[in-house]
Amino acid sequence: MPDYGSDSLGWAQALLVGGVLGAVFFGGLWWTVHRAALSPTPARWFLVSFMVRTAIALAGVYAVGAGSPAHMGLCLLGFVLARAIVLRATKPAPAAAAVASRVPPCA
Structure with missing residues (x-):
């Protein structure tokens, strides 16, 4: 019996x-953007962060999905759902967005 x-x-x-x-x-990406904005060498932050985040994500997906396409697909689904959650969690407050919208984009 199964x-x-x-x-x-x-x-x-x-x-x-x-x-x-x-x-x-995606949380690491958000953190990197905030750190790189204050850094004198933002390119270094983005490059190292991208390499570390990608290595962790690929290793994790490979470990979960090894031998099972269904597990890999569900792992990738969870990855995409986490993106939506992180986007909502890191969305600026409405008051901050209103203040930011009054600032010219080149200021």
């Missing part, structure tokens, strides 16, 4: 790990 319980647990774990990987990737 054991469907453990399979669904594996799917949930793959989705959760994908979400964590996505949160690390």
Whole structure:
């Protein structure tokens, strides 16, 4: 008799790990943008951050999806869902957005 319980647990774990990987990737991107804006060498921040974030994400997706296309797909789905969550979490407050909209883009 097939054991469907453990399979669904594996799917949930793959989705959760994908979400964590996505949160690390996109949260790291948000952190990098804020750090690089204040740095005298922003290109270095972006390059190193990109390499580290990509290495972590690829290693995680490869580890989760090794041998199972369904697990890899669910991991990638969690990664994309984490992007939406990070976008909402890092969205500026409405008052800050109103102040920022009054500043000319070249100022």
